[in-house]
Amino acid sequence: MQVTDPTSAFVHTCGADVGFKSGPTMTEGADKFGDARRDGSEHFPVELVKPEALPKNIGWYPFMQGTDFQTSMSVKLVPVLPNPEGCKRIADLPLLEACTRLNTMAQNTLLQGLVPMYFGGMQRSAFQIFDGSPSQSRIFKALYEARSVPPQYLAVTIEQLPRGQNSTEHLNDVTSGIPGYDPNTVIDDEVVPGQKVKRFVSTQTTQAFWGSQNLVILITCLTPSRNDRMLIGAWLTLHPAHPIPAVSSSY
Numbered sequence: 730m731q732v733t734d735p736t737s738a739f740v741h742t743c744g745a746d747v748g749f750k751s752g753p754t755m756t757e758g759a760d761k762f763g764d765a766r767r768d769g770s771e772h773f774p775v776e777l778v779k780p781e782a783l784p785k786n787i788g789w790y791p792f793m794q795g796t797d798f799q800t801s802m803s804v805k806l807v808p809v810l811p812n813p814e815g816c817k818r819i820a821d822l823p824l825l826e827a828c829t830r831l832n833t834m835a836q837n838t839l840l841q842g843l844v845p846m847y848f849g850g851m852q853r854s855a856f857q858i859f860d861g862s863p864s865q866s867r868i869f870k871a872l873y874e875a876r877s878v879p880p881q882y883l884a885v886t887i888e889q890l891p892r893g894q895n896s897t898e899h900l901n902d903v904t905s906g907i908p909g910y911d912p913n914t915v916i917d918d919e920v921v922p923g924q925k926v927k928r929f930v931s932t933q934t935t936q937a938f939w940g941s942q943n944l945v946i947l948i949t950c951l952t953p954s955r956n957d958r959m960l961i962g963a964w965l966t967l968h969p970a971h972p973i974p975a976v977s978s979s980y
Contacts, residue, residue, distance in 0.1 A: 772808050773808075773831050776794070807831050813829050844871035844885055851873035856870060870884070870886050881954050885946070890945070899940075910929075914929045920962045920965060921966070942968075948960070
């Protein structure tokens with residue numbers, strides 16, 4: 730028996746794989762978890778099986794609950810939360826453990842898709858997640874570090890708009906949060922053929938931003954580097970820039 734939250738847009742499946750599919754990268758379902766994170770009312774799916782049917786050789790299987798089927802029964806669902814720390818308010822210890830593990834898995838998978846742990850010879854050393862209200866967006870901030878001499882640092886800010894909202898409508902707003910931003914220094918740079926970004930260079934930093942579907946990406950090279958264009962181009966392979974639709978008129 731499978732219990733699925735209808736507001737989370739999970740694909741209805743049967744068998745051992747519910748929600749995420751098991752695997753070394755645990756990438757299945759990341760977009761669906763991201764879309765579900767809005768008001769905290771969504772819950773992870775769960776598959777109810779007889780206790781003796783629980784896997785014994787792979788440790789803890791997150792989406793399975795062992796139960797004896799009854800005429801009338803209740804199912805403990807785990808909420809999808811913006812932060813695994815929110816699970817601490819759950820008093821039931823087994824449910825607390827399940828909540829922490831599932832939400833940690835969802836957050837790690839979501840981050841891997843947006844700001845991977847390793848990128849361009851650099852390692853993600855810190856990250857933060859913010860709610861971008863009132864637009865109902867979610868903002869991811871990550872810091873990357875290259876253990877070179879001297880060390881190099883790259884800051885990445887990604888604003889994820891709700892599904893259905895195009896980033897081109899929001900792209901100019903990203904400049905409001907950039908200290909010392911001067912629109913006169915911005916150039917359209919085609920770092921990757923066919924993909925233009927807004928790029929500007931100061932005496933201390935190099936920055937570039939662009940829209941990618943419902944994402945707005947801002948890259949800041951915090952230390953001078955000859956690899957600035959290479960790093961920006963590598964991020965474009967993860968989140969390709971899409972052109973602003975041309976306005977056409979008919980007579």
